[in-house]
Amino acid sequence: MSVNLHTQRADPAPPPSRTGRRHTRPPNSFWSRLDLKAMPYFLISPYFLLFAIFGLFPLVFTLWVSMQDYGLAGGEASFTGLDNYTKLLADTDFWNAVVNTVGIFVLATVPQLVLALLLANALNKRLRGRLFIRLGVLLPLVTSVVAVAIVFTQLYGRDFGLFNWLLDALGVDKHIDWQSAKWSSWTAIATMVDWRWTGYNAIIYLAGMQTIPRELYEAASIDGATPRRQFWSITLPMIRPTIMFTVFVSTIGGLTLFAEPVMFASNRMDGGTTGQFQTIAMYIVEQGFRNFDYGYAAAAAWLLFVLILLGVAINYTFVRRIGGAK
Amino acid sequence: MTALTQAGPAHAVRGRDRRDPFRATPLTKVALGFTLILSIFPIYWMIIIASRTNSDAVDVPPPLLPGGNLGENIQRVLATEDAHFLTGLLNSLIVTSTVTVSVVIISTFAGFAFARLHFRGRNLLLGSILLTMMVPLQQMGIVPLYQLMVNLGWVGSLKAVILPYLLNGFGVFMMTQYTQQAVPEELVEAARVDGASTLRIWWNVILPAVRPGMAVLALQTFMLNWNEFMWPLIVLTPENPTVQVSISFLTAAHTTDYVLIFTGTALSVLPLIVVFVAFGRQIVGGLMEGAVKA
Numbered sequence: 001m002s003v004n005l006h007t008q009r010a011d012p013a014p015p016p017s018r019t020g021r022r023h024t025r026p027p028n029s030f031w032s033r034l035d036l037k038a039m040p041y042f043l044i045s046p047y048f049l050l051f052a053i054f055g056l057f058p059l060v061f062t063l064w065v066s067m068q069d070y071g072l073a074g075g076e077a078s079f080t081g082l083d084n085y086t087k088l089l090a091d092t093d094f095w096n097a098v099v100n101t102v103g104i105f106v107l108a109t110v111p112q113l114v115l116a117l118l119l120a121n122a123l124n125k126r127l128r129g130r131l132f133i134r135l136g137v138l139l140p141l142v143t144s145v146v147a148v149a150i151v152f153t154q155l156y157g158r159d160f161g162l163f164n165w166l167l168d169a170l171g172v173d174k175h176i177d178w179q180s181a182k183w184s185s186w187t188a189i190a191t192m193v194d195w196r197w198t199g200y201n202a203i204i205y206l207a208g209m210q211t212i213p214r215e216l217y218e219a220a221s222i223d224g225a226t227p228r229r230q231f232w233s234i235t236l237p238m239i240r241p242t243i244m245f246t247v248f249v250s251t252i253g254g255l256t257l258f259a260e261p262v263m264f265a266s267n268r269m270d271g272g273t274t275g276q277f278q279t280i281a282m283y284i285v286e287q288g289f290r291n292f293d294y295g296y297a298a299a300a301a302w303l304l305f306v307l308i309l310l311g312v313a314i315n316y317t318f319v320r321r322i323g324g325a326k
Numbered sequence: 327m328t329a330l331t332q333a334g335p336a337h338a339v340r341g342r343d344r345r346d347p348f349r350a351t352p353l354t355k356v357a358l359g360f361t362l363i364l365s366i367f368p369i370y371w372m373i374i375i376a377s378r379t380n381s382d383a384v385d386v387p388p389p390l391l392p393g394g395n396l397g398e399n400i401q402r403v404l405a406t407e408d409a410h411f412l413t414g415l416l417n418s419l420i421v422t423s424t425v426t427v428s429v430v431i432i433s434t435f436a437g438f439a440f441a442r443l444h445f446r447g448r449n450l451l452l453g454s455i456l457l458t459m460m461v462p463l464q465q466m467g468i469v470p471l472y473q474l475m476v477n478l479g480w481v482g483s484l485k486a487v488i489l490p491y492l493l494n495g496f497g498v499f500m501m502t503q504y505t506q507q508a509v510p511e512e513l514v515e516a517a518r519v520d521g522a523s524t525l526r527i528w529w530n531v532i533l534p535a536v537r538p539g540m541a542v543l544a545l546q547t548f549m550l551n552w553n554e555f556m557w558p559l560i561v562l563t564p565e566n567p568t569v570q571v572s573i574s575f576l577t578a579a580h581t582t583d584y585v586l587i588f589t590g591t592a593l594s595v596l597p598l599i600v601v602f603v604a605f606g607r608q609i610v611g612g613l614m615e616g617a618v619k620a
Contacts, residue, residue, distance in 0.1 A: 058467025
């Protein structure tokens with residue numbers, strides 16, 4: 001994420017010289033100076049105005065809400081300090097949601113990014129019908145999350161699902177109830193995420209790969225490096241910034257996972273009979289908008305944010321090592 | 327990241343050497359073919375079920391070709407009153423178009439200011455946008471945002487799912503970059519010297535040059551917003567839903583009626599597929615261009 005802030009002059013522009021040129025409008029210096037000074041702020045004001053109301057205010061106010069107890073009759077709130085946080089940290093349901101979220105995240109993200117790398121490497125070869133293939137791998141991204149979840153939930157159906165039918169045809173005669181256990185529900189949800197996002201990440205990697213100078217590969221070939229060696233020693237280190245970007249996006253997306261598990265539970269927030277696939281985002285909605293404990297939900301939202309920061313930090317140190325970083 | 331951009335467009339030249347490292351092996355081609363089938367199958371499966379009957383859907387072996395019941399199934403979805411499907415579809419069109427048009431306009435204005443105007447605090451303000459892009463605002467602020475909607479009396483109204491989506495840091499970021507690359511600084515200076523006002527420069531110099539960037543942003547915003555689920559599910563009522571909320575209620579109320587659910591789902595995806603088929607090239611191009619600079 002680097003807008004190159006320093007490529008242009010950061011100092012104010014020299015006053016535009018109007019001397020000696022034709023004046024297409026009267027030289028009304030007050031208005032033109034106002035235009036120069038104030039117009040930029042006017043142009044960016046819609047964004048910042050909206051951000052203040054619908055972005056910054058909720059974000060900051062969450063902290064205040066998270067220190068309130070809304071559990072009283074009549075809907076009044078009372079200040080309770082950090083009570084919600086201590087309660088949450090001792091709440092096994094919350095920790096269950098944390099474990100589920102992290103579990104599904106790891107189960108989904110690792111194969112997804114590895115597959116995306118391999119796919120991008122394949123897409124980077126000389127191929128006929130390149131645009132068609134790229135569109136094909138991006139098609140899942142265009143399909144809405146809810147739709148993906150609905151289709152996959154049916155495919156994972158216990159009695160009439162295609163996956164169980166396939167397993168049956170392969171001789172594994174087990175009618176798996178995918179929703180019932182942790183491992184199976186996590187796997188099912190992880191495949192939904194992966195189906196939708198692998199192609200997108202591959203296209204992003206491909207864009208990174210195409211900026212690598214071709215001569216590097218040619219030189220390596222002449223020196224006798226195998227394609228696999230080239231992939232590890234040239235491709236991976238060169239696209240590390242791109243990998244970093246996808247890891248960040250996947251971390252934020254994965255830890256806030258919501259639509260897939262909700263639809264997998266038939267539009268409920270409990271995440272299965274024993275909450276075996278309830279994610280933190282579902283837990284927040286359940287606490288805040290089913291049990292109407294706003295304070296508790298807000299505290300959970302802040303803990304989710306801490307978890308995201310933690311996840312980003314861990315992944316950052318991890319990705320820096322990819323491809324032999326110093 | 328600058329190293330990447332400086333690396334230059336070496337990829338543009340595809341050599342004729344048959345033994346070059348960019349040759350696709352048969353294994354690569356087979357793997358790609360398999361990937362394509364996996365990518366397309368779930369959508370194809372959706373169409374199969376949406377065009378058949380419920381008894382077909384549970385057949386063993388499963389049906390692999392579409393049937394002839396699509397029209398009838400669509401009528402059944404529209405007649406299912408508790409889903410308010412038509413309302414949902416219409417609402418989604420209204421919300422998504424409003425959000426798309428507004429985001430593109432807001433971002434183009436701001437992008438122009440950040441890329442080509444000089445004002446105090448520019449870098450700081452742009453930096454603050456980049457920083458907030460990393461925060462999942464929707465999830466983090468969901469409780470106060472809801473309370474705000476209660477106080478404004480907007481719960482159940484489309485305003486509640488339009489206004490919070492108008493702030494789009496990604497859009498501003500993207501249009502800033504696009505303007506930097508599409509409009510030379512000298513062009514803006516020359517227009518100034520000729521006495522053009524800022525708004526006039528925007529209209530006559532910037533707008534014609536950044537139109538392709540606006541198109542890509544519009545496409546991405548449309549697709550992203552059409553998909554939005556968590557916030558509409560919380561703040562809208564079952565009687566006045568967006569299409570995603572509508573099919574989620576359809577699923578909850580008719581758990582075993584696969585044909586009904588799949589037909590609704592297919593209809594909800596249709597606008598996205600239409601946009602994708604019509605503008606696929608621009609979408610892929612926009613994603614890849616954005617990726618290199620990200």
